[in-house]
Amino acid sequence: MSTETLVGFEEAMEKYDPVLGFEVHVELNTKTKMFSSAPNVFGDEPNTNVNEVCLGLPGVLPVVNRKAVESSILIGLALNCKIAEHCTFARKQYFYPDTPKNFQTSQYEDPICYDGWLDIELEDGTVFRVEIERAHMEEDAGKLTHMGGATGRIQGADYSLVDYNRSGVPLVEIVTKPIEGAGSRAPELAKAYVAAVREIVKNLGVSDARMERGNVRCDANVSLRPHGAEKFGTRTETKNVNSLRAVENAVKFEIQRHAAVLDSGVEITQETRHWHEDTKSTTSGRPKSDADDYRYFPEPDLVPIVTTAEWVEELRSRLPEPPAERRKRLQADWGYTDLEFRDVVNAGLMDEIEETVTAGATAAAARKWWMGEIARRAKLADVDPAALGVSPAVVVEIEKLIASGAINDKLARKVLDGVLEGEGTPAEVVAKRGLAVVSDDGALQKAIDEALAAQPDVAEKIRGGKVQAVGAIVGGVMKVTRGQADAARVRELILATLGVEG
C-alpha cells in the first residue's frame, strides 16, 4: 500500500494546472541489434542472442544498423518531424551492470528526428496537439533480475542475474515538448498519447509494439503549478509505466500526490518515481537533477549518419496510411456509429476487429464478439482485451461454426472458454467437449417422443391447435439434450410428429 497522502483529483484540479512530458522508448523489430549482428529476438534463453559486440568485450567496435536508421526516420516522418541531414552518436556514461560497456551509445546534441507534432483525439472527439521535441536512436540495456529480495528490487536482493539478450536492441526515444493546457484531461491525454505512438509504430511495422513485452515503454513527467502561473513546477519522472491504463493511472496518481505535497507547503523533490501496478501507486526512485553528469562526448567509433533527400523521400513514400485517416476509413467501411467506433478504439480493439473482418467475419459479428464476450472476460481478468489470448482467427472460426449450425450462441461461449483454457482451436474444443448441436433427427425424435409421452395433456392441446404450447415440449427436449439441440429444428419435428401445421 502506498503511504503517500493524496488529494482528490477534482480538488487538485481546482488549485493546480498540470504540465506533462513524455519519453516513450520504442524497441525496433529489426532482425539484428543496433550496433551488432546478434539477433534481436524476444523471449529466448538468457544470454543466447549475444556476440562480442553487445557483450562489450575488449576490442569490439560498433556498426550502425541501417535498417534501424530507416525505421527511426519512418517514425520521425510519421510524427511530422524534421529529419536531420547529418547526425552523430554520443556516449552516455554511467556504471551499471546491465550496460556492458558502462556507457550507452545514444544520440545527444543532434537527434535524427526533431520538431514534430502529433494530433491526439480524446474520447469525446476533442483533438489535442502534442509537440514532439525529438526522436533519437539509442541502444537498449540488458535485463537485470534481482534475486532473493522480497520486492524484486535491487534493495534487499541477495544477487542479481543479467540477461544481455536485450543489450543493444535498437531503441527510438520519442521526447515531447512540455504539454500545457491539458487540465483535468491530463490523465486521459497521457493514455491517448501513448496509445497513438504505439499505434503509429505498429502501423509502420517498425516495432512489435507490445507494451507487456516492453516494446513500448513510457516515462511520464508530471509537474503542477498554480493556475495562472507561467513557471513550471518541479517535475517527477515516473518510470516503468508499461500499459495504457498504467499511464493514465500513474499521471493521475502523481497529480494527486503532487497536490498533497504542495498543499502541505513542501517542495516537490525532483526525482524518478517507480510505478507499481499492484498498488496503483508510485514510490520514490533515485533523485534526479538536471545536473546529472553523464559525461557525454561524441562516439569516436562511429562516423556521422548522412541522410540524403532522396533517401528520406523514398522512406516517406513507404509511409502507410496515417492512423487518424485509417480510423475514418474503417468506421465508414464497418458502418459503426460514432459511439460504437469510439468504444472500439478506446478498448484498443481496432486492429483485432479489422483482422477479424478481413478474415471473413461481418463487421457486426466482429464487434459483437470483441466488444461483448471478449471484452467482458478481459475486464474480469483485468487485462486489455487484445491481450486476453483470443485471436481474430478464433472469432472467425466460431462465427463459421455458428453459421453452419454446428453450434449455437450459447455453445459458442463454451467454445470460447475452451479456447482460453488452451484446449485448442474452436473446432477442437467442440470435438473434445462434445459441444456440437444435436442434429441427428433420430436422436431428437427419441427425445421428442419421450417428452410428448411425459406431457400427454400438452400434446393434446397442440393437436387441438394451440401451437404456442409447443414451447413446453421444446423446453423439455432442450433439457434432455443439455441445450445442444437446434431449437428451431426441434419445434419443426414436434409439429411434424403431431401432424400439425407450424
Added chain:
Amino acid sequence: MTVHELIRSSAADMAAKLAAGDITSVELVQAHLDRIAAVDGGERGVNAFLHVNAEEALAVAADVDARRAAGEELHELAGVPIAVKDLIVTKGQPTTAGSKILEGWMSPYDATVVKKLRAARMPILGKTNLDEFAMGSSTEHSAYGPTRNPWDLDRIPGGSGGGSAAAVAAFEAPLALGTDTGGSIRQPGAVTGTVGVKPTYGAVSRYGAIAMASSLDQIGPVSRTVLDSALLQEVIGGHDPQDSTSLTDPSTGLADAARLGNVAGMKIGIIKELHGEGYQAGVENRFNESLELLRGAGAEIVEVSCPNFGYALGAYYLIMPSEASSNLAKFDGVRFGMRALPAEGPLTIERVMAATRAAGFGDEVKRRIILGTYALSAGYYDAYYGSAQKVRTLIQRDFAAAFEQVDVLISPTAPTTAFKLGEKLNDPLAMYLNDVATIPANMAGVPGLTLPGGLADEDGLPVGIQLLAPAREDARLYRVGAVLESLLEAQWGGPILDRAPSLAETPAVEPVETQGTAATAAAKEAN
C-alpha cells in the same frame, strides 16, 4: 645457412627462401622459438614476449610446408612468423593488454588483423609486451615487468610497443604488429633501431585492438626493413565492415613503392617545430645526415612551419585520456577478466567494481582515467575536450598547408635515444615528451614511418628518422623510406642491427632437437 644467419634476414628474404624450398617454415619458426627461449627469459632477458604460442605456430608452419609441397599457391608471406602486440585479441592465446585486470582472459574472437594473418598463413609466435593498455613510452608500465632494449639491457625499448620492437630488434621475430595512438609503434622503432609504421587512420581495421583512444589508435607493422613493413601493411590493410572508421579506399601499391628506388624531384619538408631545441645533439646530427643523403639522391629539401604543433602534446593529453576513460569503463569485473572483492564491508556492485578497478589497473592507467573523466565533466568539457578538438583541427590545417608545399615531411622520430629503465618513471611529463614528434600524425590521421638513422655519437644508441605523408598516401613513406634506408645501409656497410651487441644466449636444452626446444619455449610460456 645457419639458424643464426636465418633469423637475421629480412622477412622478404625469408619468404623468398621458403618459396625456393631452401628452408621450411617449421625450421624458420623453430629457429625463432629457439631464439626466444635463448634471449627472452630470465632476469636479464629481453622480456619481449608475454606469451609464446609455440604449438600453434609450429602447426601452422607444418601446414604451410605441406601445402607448399603439394604445389598450392600461397601468400607471399605464408610461413613467415610474426609476433602480435598483446593489445590485439587472439583466439587460443591469452590477451592481457599488459594489465592485471585481464590476466588469464581468453578472447572468444580474433581481431580482424589476426584473421588476415591467419588467412595469409603466417605463424603467430606469441604476444608481445606493452605498457598497460598501451599507456606509456617505455614498456615499464606493463603489469608483467618491463621489456629491455636489446641495444642495452638497462635501457627502455620505448613504448607502448616495446615488446614488438624489441622482439624484432633481438631477432626473436622478423615481423610484429604494433598499435600507435601517439607514437607507440614509431618511438619504440626509433630507440631499438627498427622500422615501424603508423598507417593512415582507417587504413587498417581496429576491430579487435583493445581501444585506448578510438580516434587516434591505429594498428601497424613493425619490422627490420622498410619493404617488410610495406609487405605486412598490405596483409593487414583494407576495408573492414566491422570497423565503421575504416577507409573504403585504402592505400595500395606499398611494396611496389618500397621497391621503386628513387626520390629524384620529390619535395621533402623539414618541420621547423620538430627539431632543434629539446632534441639530443646526436639525434640532430643523424637527422641532418639523412637530409644530406636525400638531397644527394635528388630530393629537394625545404623547411616548412607547422605553428600549431606546439599545442599538439597538450591537446593530445586531453583527447586521449578522455576517450580512454570511456573505453576502459568496461573493465569492471562483471563479465570478464579479474574480479576483486572489497576487503571489508558489503558486496554491492559498485564496491566490487571499484575494488576490481583499484586492484586491476596500474597507476598510469588510473592517472589517465582520472584526467579523462575530469576533462569530460559537465562544466569543463568545453574548456578541455572542446578546446583540444579545436587544436586538433588547427594541426590538421598545418599538415594540409605543409603538404601543399611538399610531398613528405621529415623529422627525428623521438627527441632522445633510449633512456635508462626507471629514469623517467616518476616524471609523467618527461615521459610524455618522448612522443612530441609522433603525436601530430595521430591528431591529424596522417601516416608516419620511422626507420633507423644511425647511432647517436654521444651514446652509440639508435636514432629514428620519421617520415610523414598526407592521409591515404602511405606509399610515399615507403618510397622515400626505402631509398633513405638503402643510402644509410650503404654508408654503414649493412643493417644497423649488425652493430647491436649480441645478446648472451641462455644455454638452451639441446637446441637441435625439435621437441626439446619446443619444451623450452613452453617453459617460457609457463613463466
